[in-house]
Amino acid sequence: MTLLELEDIEKAYENEEVLHGVSLGMEQGDVEVLVGPSGAGKSTLLRCVNRLTEIDAGTIRLAGESIHDLDSNDLRQRVGMVFQDFNLFAHRTARGNVTLGLEEVLGMDHDEAVERAEAHLDQVGLAEQADSYPAELSGGQQQRVGIARALAMDPELMLFDEPTSSLDPELIGDVLAVMNDLAAEGMTMLCVTHEMGFARSAADTLTMLDGGRIVERGPPERLFENPQHERTESFLGQFTDFE
Amino acid sequence: MTDGNTTDDLADERASLVEQVPERRRIAIAIVGAVFWTWLLARWAYHNALLDVIATALGFPDLIRSEVPVLVRQGWIPGGPFRAVADAVAGVANALGPADVLLEWLVWLADLAAFAATIAPKLADGAFITVYLTVVSLLLGLVIAVPLAVARVYGGRVLSTLSLGYTELIRGTPLLAQLFFLWYALQLGSVARAIGFTGEPPIPQAAAMVAVVGFTINSAAYQAEYIRSALQSIDAGQLTAARAVGLDMRGTIRHVVLPQGLRLAIPGWTNEFVYLIKYSSLAAFITVPELFRAAEGVGSDTFRYTKVYVIVGLFYLALVLTTALAMGRFEAAVSIPGLDSSGNQE
Amino acid sequence: MVVSGALRSLDPALTRTAIVLQSGDWGVVASNFDFLLVGTAVTILLTVSSLVLGFLAGFPAGAIEVYGTGRLRGLVAGAGVVLRGTPIVVLMMLFYLGLPIPQLGTVPGLEIRVSPFIAATLALGLRSAAYQGQVFRGAIQSIDDGQMEAARAIGLPRRGAVRHVIFPQAVRRALPGFQNEFTIVLKDTSVAIAIGLAELLTRAEYLFVQPERSTAMFELILAVSAIYFVLTFATNRTLDRLQTRYAIPEGDG
Ligand SMILES: Nc1ncnc2c1ncn2[C@@H]1O[C@H](COP(=O)(O)OP(=O)(O)OP(=O)(O)O)[C@@H](O)[C@H]1O
Ligand SMILES: [Mg+2]
Numbered sequence: 001m002t003l004l005e006l007e008d009i010e011k012a013y014e015n016e017e018v019l020h021g022v023s024l025g026m027e028q029g030d031v032e033v034l035v036g037p038s039g040a041g042k043s044t045l046l047r048c049v050n051r052l053t054e055i056d057a058g059t060i061r062l063a064g065e066s067i068h069d070l071d072s073n074d075l076r077q078r079v080g081m082v083f084q085d086f087n088l089f090a091h092r093t094a095r096g097n098v099t100l101g102l103e104e105v106l107g108m109d110h111d112e113a114v115e116r117a118e119a120h121l122d123q124v125g126l127a128e129q130a131d132s133y134p135a136e137l138s139g140g141q142q143q144r145v146g147i148a149r150a151l152a153m154d155p156e157l158m159l160f161d162e163p164t165s166s167l168d169p170e171l172i173g174d175v176l177a178v179m180n181d182l183a184a185e186g187m188t189m190l191c192v193t194h195e196m197g198f199a200r201s202a203a204d205t206l207t208m209l210d211g212g213r214i215v216e217r218g219p220p221e222r223l224f225e226n227p228q229h230e231r232t233e234s235f236l237g238q239f240t241d242f243e
Numbered sequence: 244m245t246d247g248n249t250t251d252d253l254a255d256e257r258a259s260l261v262e263q264v265p266e267r268r269r270i271a272i273a274i275v276g277a278v279f280w281t282w283l284l285a286r287w288a289y290h291n292a293l294l295d296v297i298a299t300a301l302g303f304p305d306l307i308r309s310e311v312p313v314l315v316r317q318g319w320i321p322g323g324p325f326r327a328v329a330d331a332v333a334g335v336a337n338a339l340g341p342a343d344v345l346l347e348w349l350v351w352l353a354d355l356a357a358f359a360a361t362i363a364p365k366l367a368d369g370a371f372i373t374v375y376l377t378v379v380s381l382l383l384g385l386v387i388a389v390p391l392a393v394a395r396v397y398g399g400r401v402l403s404t405l406s407l408g409y410t411e412l413i414r415g416t417p418l419l420a421q422l423f424f425l426w427y428a429l430q431l432g433s434v435a436r437a438i439g440f441t442g443e444p445p446i447p448q449a450a451a452m453v454a455v456v457g458f459t460i461n462s463a464a465y466q467a468e469y470i471r472s473a474l475q476s477i478d479a480g481q482l483t484a485a486r487a488v489g490l491d492m493r494g495t496i497r498h499v500v501l502p503q504g505l506r507l508a509i510p511g512w513t514n515e516f517v518y519l520i521k522y523s524s525l526a527a528f529i530t531v532p533e534l535f536r537a538a539e540g541v542g543s544d545t546f547r548y549t550k551v552y553v554i555v556g557l558f559y560l561a562l563v564l565t566t567a568l569a570m571g572r573f574e575a576a577v578s579i580p581g582l583d584s585s586g587n588q589e
Numbered sequence: 590m591v592v593s594g595a596l597r598s599l600d601p602a603l604t605r606t607a608i609v610l611q612s613g614d615w616g617v618v619a620s621n622f623d624f625l626l627v628g629t630a631v632t633i634l635l636t637v638s639s640l641v642l643g644f645l646a647g648f649p650a651g652a653i654e655v656y657g658t659g660r661l662r663g664l665v666a667g668a669g670v671v672l673r674g675t676p677i678v679v680l681m682m683l684f685y686l687g688l689p690i691p692q693l694g695t696v697p698g699l700e701i702r703v704s705p706f707i708a709a710t711l712a713l714g715l716r717s718a719a720y721q722g723q724v725f726r727g728a729i730q731s732i733d734d735g736q737m738e739a740a741r742a743i744g745l746p747r748r749g750a751v752r753h754v755i756f757p758q759a760v761r762r763a764l765p766g767f768q769n770e771f772t773i774v775l776k777d778t779s780v781a782i783a784i785g786l787a788e789l790l791t792r793a794e795y796l797f798v799q800p801e802r803s804t805a806m807f808e809l810i811l812a813v814s815a816i817y818f819v820l821t822f823a824t825n826r827t828l829d830r831l832q833t834r835y836a837i838p839e840g841d842g
Pocket of ligand 2: 042043044161
């Protein structure tokens with residue numbers, strides 16, 4: 001089943017055009033990695049999918065339904081998002097970060113929310129840290145709380161916007177491990193990340209975005225080994241040295 | 244106006260009257276404060292009408308004496324011994340000649356203590372009204388301040404301009420002028436009397452009600468400024484995250500912004516609490532018999548102005564310092580790791 | 590009305606015979622315009638004298654709280670707590686009635702007596718010193734330790750480092766706090782009504798407590814409130830502008 005469909009998405013801020021007719025489709029269970037230089041429009045594209053940003057033209061469909069026919073808060077329950085800077089709620093414990101959406105958005109009662117939150121914290125390896133406040137956690141731990149917070153809402157699709165870019169190198173592994181597990185379990189994931197190891201091992205599709213347009217899109221192996229465009233080659237070339 | 248833009252600095256620099264005080268002295272203040280409050284609460288209870296009814300019903304008609312008029316209430320701490328000390332030292336001082344400054348100070352202090360013991364009951368009654376005015380106005384003010392601050396930050400053009408206008412106007416004019424406006428220009432006292440209920444507990448006499456209205460309006464503006472700057476210090480990423488899990492604006496403000504903002508606003512709020520205790524003295528100018536006016540009454544009866552105002556100054560200091568200490572405790576009790584009032588998260 | 594019975598003498602401004610010519614309530618304001626204008630001058634003068642005293646005493650007080658030692662520092666800090674913890678009206682009464690301020694006659698143009706003016710200046714000024722000292726202390730403490738180290742590293746003695754490196758930065762950083770202090774002092778000059786000083790609010794009250802003008806209470810209070818507002822607003826905007834003009838470019842300091 002086609003879960004997410006983007007058709008000719010256009011978006012401009014004030015007078016700067018950021019997305020010029022982006023189209024792509026993702027099947028349920030697909031993992032897609034989006035790469036591209038800074039300012040390419042990757043974050044903007046992601047934010048359009050859960051309507052943190054509204055598109056100017058085009059259509060976005062989730063499971064066949066135009067997202068503009070949905071209430072934006074309902075849409076956001078169905079689409080989880082993980083941020084580069086974690087954005088944890090500073091006044092709530094790890095557990096409290098997860099239960100907030102469960103109780104206030106899904107209307108779950110407290111005990112049930114706590115139980116579910118703890119299960120998801122366990123899933124990301126943080127059962128022990130449930131009572132810690134964000135300031136008491138390392139970056140990698142904070143990001144995993146961020147993932148648990150999104151997962152707990154039981155989303156159909158997960159968006160990741162550079163989830164490891166703010167982390168010290170030695171902490172990246174834990175977060176990628178969680179993302180790999182999720183991919184293996186069949187979660188549909190649209191990820192902006194420059195972790196090429198993850199792209200190779202977990203992604204079904206790699207998409208190169210530049211200047212608000214898709215330059216090239218296909219299986220990661222093909223883009224790495226046999227890029228069709230010079231732009232893709234030079235961009236991905238920066239990373240292959242480190243592999 | 245800039246007093247608006249600078250509340251952040253203010254919150255840091257003025258927030259705590261006791262923050263800079265060394266630990267040992269802080270403990271001393273806490274002990275003296277505890278004794279003071281025990282005495283004050285006991286005095287209030289002793290003449291409290293409600294407690295009198297209860298005690299009488301329980302079979303102790305003489306335990307609580309609310310029927311004793313304020314003017315003839317007796318102190319519990321006898322002034323006699325202090326007076327005796329004063330006289331004795333004065334005798335010695337006279338014998339030694341006029342040169343001995345230290346002894347003269349001792350006489351003055353002993354005399355001050357004796358005088359304080361005699362006028363303390365009257366001041367205790369005034370202090371009750373002072374505390375009443377302050378606490379009621381501060382809480383009512385908070386109820387208004389939260390929506391004012393939210394409107395200012397998240398309210399859109401019209402609401403935020405209205406909120407700004409209110410705070411500028413209130414903060415740009417003297418509190419005393421505001422009280423005069425309510426009391427003389429609007430004649431709110433007669434309005435309150437016309438509505439009735441005034442003077443029956445827990446509603447005070449008309450003038451005190453007008454003072455509560457004035458202080459509430461005034462402190463709402465200041466509290467709103469402190470809360471606003473706290474709200475604005477919350478990192479925008481958290482708001483995005485809240486929306487991304489599906490919370491709407493109201494939910495985001497209620498569950499993410501306010502719990503943090505109100506905590507961050509505590510030092511500013513303490514500041515406002517202290518400010519209000521001190522400025523409640525202006526209620527004297529619209530005839531409210533609070534602490535300062537009680538002192539004035541004693542002053543014009545006894546003509547011992549200097550001593551009266553020194554003693555009433557000490558009363559205010561005790562109220563203010565204990566409040567600042569208690570609020571520091573409160574702040575520590577509700578604090579969250581990584582979220583502190585210096586405005587920096589993490 | 591004067592609150593305390595102790596104040597037998599009154600400012601000349603408050604003893605003149607009333608002129609009753611007005612028609613209409615705004616007429617009262619209009620025909621006493623000069624009278625209120627002089628009151629405004631008194632208010633401004635009192636604000637300025639108090640702020641100057643506050644700065645002269647507060648600046649060293651703040652420095653002593655940071656760099657001072659032992660008894661002096663304790664004394665300054667203690668005096669600061671007392672001044673900041675006591676209502677301004679109590680301070681004014683205490684200074685007016687408790688200090689041996691000689692009767693120095695009156696200021697002719699302003700129609701006020703000198704002694705309550707001095708008492709009010711002392712009360713507002715010393716309390717302001719306590720606040721300005723805190724503002725300045727906070728500003729000094731906010732300067733990065735690295736500045737002191739760098740100054741010492743180029744060979745400046747401690748005193749020189751404080752004077753040439755720390756103070757200039759601290760004073761600029763303290764400007765918003767000093768500005769705030771201005772507004773507070775200006776508004777609190779109205780409390781001098783307690784000692785019968787014929788400043789702006791006192792004059793308004795003097796006018797409207799007289800029976801023949803009591804119908805103009807609303808207009809008089811509104812008029813003087815407007816004057817206070819214009820004074821605070823105009824000064825704040827001017828100081829804002831000056832601050833932006835003379836600010837040191839700063840990153841995240
Ligand atoms: N809220 C906004 N208002 C105005 N312009 C914006 C806004 N958000 C993004 N832009 C602009 O849109 C363009 C694309 O931004 P976007 O954040 O989508 O890029 P990106 O591919 O995610 O880049 P990066 O790798 O740096 O995160 C940039 O030029 C940016 O300046
Ligand atoms: Mg981005």
